[in-house]
Amino acid sequence: MRRFLLTGIALCFSALAAGAATLEAVTELGTVRIGYIGGQAPFASSEPGANPVGYAVDLCDKVADEIEHYVPELKREYVELKLADGFDAVKNGKVDLLCGAITVNLERREIVDFSQPIFLTGATALLRKDSPSYLQPLFLDEPAVRVVNQRIASKRVIGVRANTTTDATLRQALALEESKMKIADFETHEEGLAALEDYKIDAYFADRALLISLAMRARDPSSLEVGDRLFSHEPYAIAVRRNDAEFRLVVDRALTGFYQSDDFLPLLTTYFGSEAPMLHTQVIMEHVP
Secondary structure: OHHHHHHHHHHHHHHHHHHOOHHHHHHHHOEEEEEEEOOEOOOEEOOOOOOOEOHHHHHHHHHHHHHOOOOOOOEEEEEEEOHHHHHHHHHOOOOOEEEOOOEOOHHHHOOOEEOOOOEEEOEEEEEEOOOOHHHHHHHOOOOOOOOOOOOOOOOOEEEEEOOOHHHHHHHHHHHHHOOOOEEEEEOOHHHHHHHHHOOOOOEEEEEHHHHHHHHHOOOOHHHEEEOOOOOOOEEEOOEEOOOOHHHHHHHHHHHHHHHOOOOHHHHHHHHHHHHHHHHHHHHHHHOOO
16 A cells, blocks of 8 residues: 555656646747647737737747746747647647637646636627527627518527537537527638628627627628627636646746736737727736736
8 A cells, every 4th residue: 555655646746747847848949839729810820831920829929038038049939739639739748838719617727727817708699780680689788670681591500619618608508498599510710700691500609809800800890790798708818737837937927017018908909909998907807916
């Protein structure tokens, strides 16, 4: 029994030592590997041959600036990942930071750790202005009287990006209400937008911040509206390896320093326009001082 106990303790300490090596690994390599989830504008997106851009990417770059205090002449390597693979990439040391529209929840915290919050949002739906009338009171606080396209039969289908927290939220909500609505899964938000515009689905469900940006990229943005009723609480953060308090402190120190600077509000304005002041207040209220 004593031997098994000692073996268990040794394995525990071994795991802790392996998890606490992020800054050492970055120092040895001279490079910080920034993972990002593509197709999540305005948080993270990229074009072929170019570095990624977006609000979350910019914050990861601020963290890299902080790491440069420990590792002079630090290089930055950007690694595009799918959401389904991103957390294992952090856990296995393929990337040091994972940025994007990444919601913190307990299931994910079994695999990775998270920085302090970088954004707060919630799930709702993107509608056409002639979407079926049954959807309007579900997602709009003050539904307007509007013409519904009578020539197009309601599909009673709501689209969502597969394997996301909003996917789980939507399925749970429909199961509880024993709804007759169906769910259509999409690999990308752009595919969901196209299906909504082409009348293949009645609404598209995602985090509100993502939907605002998605609607702006529609063929006719004026024909769409974003719901204002939220069905979940979605705090976003940067994912880092577990059991590495030293590195997480570096990340949180960088974020706090930037939040308290005069440059934070302009960055929010760049990506979120008129909603920036409200978002600024939300993040500041949740940040680690």
